[in-house]
Amino acid sequence: MKNFQLNQSILKGKKILITALDLEQQEHRGIAMYSKALIHHLNALGAEVWLLTQFSPHIKDLKKLPTQTQTIIFISRTLDALEQGKVRYNFVGGKYHMLNTIMNKVRPFKQLLIELIRRPRQYRQKQMKRFDLTEVSDNPNMRTERLKYLQSVKGIVCLDNIYTASQIAAILDKQKPVSLDLDGFDAFITSCPLNLRPLNVPIFIQTIHDLIALEYAPHNENMRQFSHRLQACLPSRRIFVSTSTKQKFKQYISFSESNKKEEDKEVSLIQPTSLNLPDFLDAQKEISFDLPPSSQIMQTRIENDSEKILNPFRYILFNSSVESRKNLLFLVKSFIESGLGNEGIRLCITGKLKEDSYSKSIKKIVVNDPSIFLTGYVDESTKLELYLNALMLASPSLVEGFGIPVLDAACLGLPVLASSCKAHQEIKNLKDFNKIVHCINTLDTRRWASAMQSIASIYLNNNKSKAETRIYRLSRFSKLSREISLEFQDALVKLILTN
Numbered sequence: 001m002k003n004f005q006l007n008q009s010i011l012k013g014k015k016i017l018i019t020a021l022d023l024e025q026q027e028h029r030g031i032a033m034y035s036k037a038l039i040h041h042l043n044a045l046g047a048e049v050w051l052l053t054q055f056s057p058h059i060k061d062l063k064k065l066p067t068q069t070q071t072i073i074f075i076s077r078t079l080d081a082l083e084q085g086k087v088r089y090n091f092v093g094g095k096y097h098m099l100n101t102i103m104n105k106v107r108p109f110k111q112l113l114i115e116l117i118r119r120p121r122q123y124r125q126k127q128m129k130r131f132d133l134t135e136v137s138d139n140p141n142m143r144t145e146r147l148k149y150l151q152s153v154k155g156i157v158c159l160d161n162i163y164t165a166s167q168i169a170a171i172l173d174k175q176k177p178v179s180l181d182l183d184g185f186d187a188f189i190t191s192c193p194l195n196l197r198p199l200n201v202p203i204f205i206q207t208i209h210d211l212i213a214l215e216y217a218p219h220n221e222n223m224r225q226f227s228h229r230l231q232a233c234l235p236s237r238r239i240f241v242s243t244s245t246k247q248k249f250k251q252y253i254s255f256s257e258s259n260k261k262e263e264d265k266e267v268s269l270i271q272p273t274s275l276n277l278p279d280f281l282d283a284q285k286e287i288s289f290d291l292p293p294s295s296q297i298m299q300t301r302i303e304n305d306s307e308k309i310l311n312p313f314r315y316i317l318f319n320s321s322v323e324s325r326k327n328l329l330f331l332v333k334s335f336i337e338s339g340l341g342n343e344g345i346r347l348c349i350t351g352k353l354k355e356d357s358y359s360k361s362i363k364k365i366v367v368n369d370p371s372i373f374l375t376g377y378v379d380e381s382t383k384l385e386l387y388l389n390a391l392m393l394a395s396p397s398l399v400e401g402f403g404i405p406v407l408d409a410a411c412l413g414l415p416v417l418a419s420s421c422k423a424h425q426e427i428k429n430l431k432d433f434n435k436i437v438h439c440i441n442t443l444d445t446r447r448w449a450s451a452m453q454s455i456a457s458i459y460l461n462n463n464k465s466k467a468e469t470r471i472y473r474l475s476r477f478s479k480l481s482r483e484i485s486l487e488f489q490d491a492l493v494k495l496i497l498t499n
Helices: 030-044 067-084 097-118 148-152 162-170 223-231 243-254 328-338 357-366 380-388 404-412 422-428 445-460 466-497
Strands: 015-019 048-053 129-132 155-158 178-181 187-189 196-199 203-208 237-240 266-268 315-318 346-349 372-374 392-395 416-418 437-439
Touching: 015 030, 030 048, 030 148, 030 404, 030 466, 048 067, 067 129, 162 178, 162 223, 203 243, 203 466, 223 243, 237 243, 237 466, 243 266, 243 422, 266 466, 315 328, 328 346, 328 357, 328 445, 357 372, 380 404, 380 466, 392 404, 392 445, 404 416, 404 422, 404 437, 404 466, 416 422, 416 445, 422 437
Parallel strands: 015 048, 015 187, 048 155, 178 196, 187 203, 203 237, 237 266, 315 346, 315 392, 346 372, 392 416, 416 437
Antiparallel strands: 129 155
């Protein structure tokens, strides 16, 4: 690929559409963080970024209202759907809350049935609804933390159930992507593999995070559907979030040897960190002041409420979704074996427990052990605080596409105890991370228990104050996250601008 000298306007004039599928989810986890980074950095490079959502709220109930009134209500409903992670309708007014709730729960199933019957294979320009966010800058949804990424977005394109239609098409015997006419855009970038085929757009890029749905049967995804989504990446340029993912894709999907032509249409890159420093800190070249904890979970509310708080540098952090491949049950058992709970060290779990059997087995242990702390899903500022004040991060995943929590911790200088999967090994080999990331196989809880004791002992016996440790972590993170962001931008520019 050619080398391009980066500047803030190198992509000026490029109108780029990015998929919002993972930003539509109620929990913003790994791929949503990647989507936000993609939006932010493309905008920083001068591109005009648009977002493609399948949230396209119906406005049939408004047809007798003036057109401009209909438009502002449609925009309001779309932004609310992105804020809530679902489309909500107030069918019969606020007084009848229970009826509204029932109808909102029934509607998605009705919509799915409609999509199964009509199964659209092509979306035309006339089916798109779009609006420019610069014209609604005073909308209250634009000021919420969850939608902060919209500050870097020019406008939103709504295509009703486009992602649902593509997933239905992907589950059929024969792989046939859903096409959409994107005339007027210079590039279309997906934030994960999708069974889509854009028409009338010069550059099509798909992002491939992992092949976990093919490698790990308990993963909650249809294997044929996911395979078809990966096959839909073959005609596109490709972003791989790790070298191990790229190798697996070549081995199981493309079956191709590396050649110059192939190399020019794909790139392996390290995605930017997911932790967001406050704006006043992010602007500092050198950070020399503290950011002490202020969230509720680190503030004593009543004298005998110690089970509901965390003390700085007295907990091990687990920051992932709760599912079997994340191996949380193994971590819980290892922590209990370590005996650290008896020394006032806690295990902090930010993943939200589900209603499945795996979460229930964890809950049985947790309810009887006050040293294990469940936060549920946390906002971005609380997540930063949890990382800054943790004793160590634990990531015992059986398999990962990359492992962004490990990268975040390594950039902070926060000790990491991680499984020995290839993705974690790849992070360990970056920068100076081999001094921080400790990869141990997950075959024996006793080895992990011993490693936890060892890492905890090293920190608890050092002479740095809590404030000094936080300042060091902030300063280190600021420097390394900038380096990684520049490398990310460089790789993006090369992929977009190389003919």
